[in-house]
Amino acid sequence: MxxxxxxxxxxxxxxxxxxxxxxxxxxxxxxxxxxxLTRVAPFGGAVIDVGLENYQRLWNELISGGEYYNNLKVSLLFTLGTVPTGIVIAVALAIALAYPLRRLSWLHRLLIFVPIVISSAVTGVIFRWMYNPAVGYMNHWIGLLGFEPVNWLTSKDWALVAVTLAVVWRQLGFNVIIALAGVQNIDATYYEAAKVDGANLWHRVRHITLPLLSPTLFFLTIINVINSLQTFGEINILTDGGPGQATTNMIYAIYVDAFVGTPFRGYASAQAYLLALLIVIMSIIQFRGFGRRVHYS
Amino acid sequence: MTMPASSSKPRRKIATTDLVMQIFLITVGLIVAMPIIIAIFTSFKSLQDISANPNTLFPREWTWDNYITAWNATPFGRYLLNSFIQSGIIVLFQVLFSIFAAFAFSFLNFRGRDLMFYLILGSLMVPFQLTFIPNFIMVSELPENCRALFGEGAAFCSQTGANTYFGLTVPFLASAFGVFLLRQFFMSLPKDLHDSAQIDGASNFRFLWQIVVPLSKGSISALSIFTFLSAWSQYLWPLIITNDTEMRTVQIGIRFFLANQERGTNWGALMAGAVIVMLPTLLLFLIANRQLVKGIAMTGLKG
Structure with a gap:
């Protein structure tokens, strides 16, 4: 009892x-x-059992280069654009931030970490304005660097780049905090030993910092891939998935199919299932690929 | 202690490297924070100033006009209230329920405990994409099902479903992350505390409230800050579960503020809106940034 x-x-x-x-x-x-496994009948709204029809349809779209092929491609291109860029910048900044400065280091951190408290809606609104060809800053800035103005949000070639930049920015604070924690975990004696051996800064970064940082890099990669596959807010505000389908990633297509206009929730759920599966598979592939090279001290 | 300064070299060299690093970090910091800085400055520019001098940083003359325009054009007051209520409910319940569960996992012994722990932890692996459509349908149908259960006269049924605070918050009232985070801390408390409380005849519940919670103030407030940040920033769920203007959160409000003025966008007013939306979290960051950064670095939790 x-x-x-x-x-x-x-x-x-x-x-x-x-x-x-x-x-x-x-x-x-x-x-x-x-x-x-269902579909809603066009008249009367009865729910019909259709077996694997929704999955069949997605498969057909995939192999015929249809919508689903496009959405998968956009998701993967976006992931390839955001993840390496975000991590390389974060690690470089973390190494710089770890340099022991006596003054103002609180200010450096404050300025670099601040995107962590900015929501994707606010990111979307601010970048939408920065990308504006008439009053925005982006074209002005790239003009100072000698580049031609770009139609950031209305050109099929640039819209995904525009979303990528916005999302890399929003994730930066988080990535730098994690990378900095990793860099600061590295035992200083390694550097001292390397210095005695006459290694220069690049050698120290290449042969000490990066290998010892691999668990952190591994963690960052997984988190960033998963986050990039789930990016929704910036796309909704910056491009609404367009122009055409140029920025419709998988989650955006699910949202449109399930909630915009006539809802196709069975079809959307099939896509959601496959996206969830992809997220799990990605983690496994990365884990196995990275696993051999990760250095656990 | 970390990155290699050339400390064995003469002092002058160190000073030069310090200066270079100082300039580099300030420059990079300003570049990173630039979108926020220019949004704030632009929100104080006049309309003519924005169109005539789009690329200057500082306003010619500072004006509150954009804030007045934004505030009058869109019910930002109501949106802010909604967001504070929504985030408040989520923080309150998530933290409370996490305290309960973490307590059971770290101080009580019962059958199936470890299995339940893995069950709760496993929920972290289920992506939101998989759950948001069924959850939308379930929450939307709540009022009907509630009336079917409690009778047509049950007034509280209209407070469930879409366009209610209940519907906005209910899927987020518990979180595996909160349980995990607090459990980690509770486990570090000495077990003797529990033993002596039991010898004194205190119930588990009293032990939790009078000993464990006061000792865990730091972790609990860190969890509250994280939970507030992520609740405040939520986008997809509030977007689909509200279509009544009165029930929108600030994040959705600013999106419709943008969408509704597409003909000639008033960017000054829009930036004023963006500043209003980010102000609470920005202030939280300025006040609690050390705690926040430490917490993120320790747990890998996304704010």
Missing amino acids: KKFLKTAEGYLYLAPTLIILGIFVYWPIVSSFQMS
Whole structure:
């Protein structure tokens, strides 16, 4: 009896968390799969069981170069654009920030970390203005560097670059904080030993900092890939998925299919299932690819 | 202690390197913060100033006009209220429920405890993309189902569903991350505390409130700050679950403020709106940035 009461008490403390997560995280795994096997009839709105038809349709679009092919391509290009750029900049800044300066280091950190508190909606609005060809700063700035003005948001070639820049910026604060923590974890004795051996700055970065930072880089890569596959707010505000479908990534297509105009929630759920699967697979591939080269000290 | 300064070289060289690093870091810092800085300055520019001198940094003359225009054109007051209520509810319940669960995992012994821990942790792997459509349907249908359950007269049923604070917040009232974060801290507290509390005849609940919570103020406030930041910044869920202007959060409000004036966008007013939206989190950052940065570095949690 006493044991039963003890168990009951434990579950009482867990109950609120278990109930919320059960209803809003675990149950949807099931119900969203069920929904992905259905379609709403055009007249009357009855829900029809269609088996794997939605998945079949996605497969056909994929191999025929249709919409789903486009969305997958946009997601992957976006990931390839944001993740390496974001991490390289973050690591370079982290190495610079770790340089022991006596003055103003609080100010450097404040300025570089500040994007962590900026939401994707605000990022979208500010960058939308910066990209404006008439009153925005972006073309002015690249003009100072000698480049021609660019139609950031209305050109098919540049829209994805524009979204990429905005998202790299918003993620920068977070990435630098994680990278800096990694750099500061490296034991100073390694550097001292290298200095005795006469290694210059580049050698120290190349042969000490980067290898010892590999667990951090590994973590950053996974988090950034997952975040970039989930990027929604900036796209919604900057380009609305356009021009054409140039910035419609997988999550944006899911949103449009499920919530804009006539809802196709079965079809959207099938896409959501595949995106979730992709996120899990990506993590596994990266883990195996990186795993061999990661140095755990 | 970390990056290699050439400390064995003569002093003058160090001073030069310091100066170079100082200039480099200030420059880079200003570049990174530039979008925020120019948004703030532009929000104080007059309309003529923005169109005539789009590329100057400082306003010719400072004016509050854009704030007045933004405030009158769009119910920002209501949006701010909604966002504070929405974020407040999420912080309150997420922190409270996380304290309960973390307490059970670190101080109580019962059957199935470890399994439950992995079950809760596992929810972190389920991406939001998979859950938001079924959750939208479930929350939208809540009022109907509520009336079916409690009868047509049940007034509280109209406070569930889309366009309500309940609907805005209910999927986020618990979080595996909060449980994990607090459990890590609770585990570091000495077990003797619990033993002696039991000898004194204190119930577990009293032990939690009078001993554990006061000792964990730091972790609990760090969790509250993170939760507030992420709740305040939410976008996709508030976008789909509200279509009534009165119930929009600031993030959705600013999006529609932009969308509704597409003919001739008043960028000054829009930047004033952006400043209004980011001000609370910006202030939080200025006040608590050390705690925030330390917390992110320790947990890898995204704010």
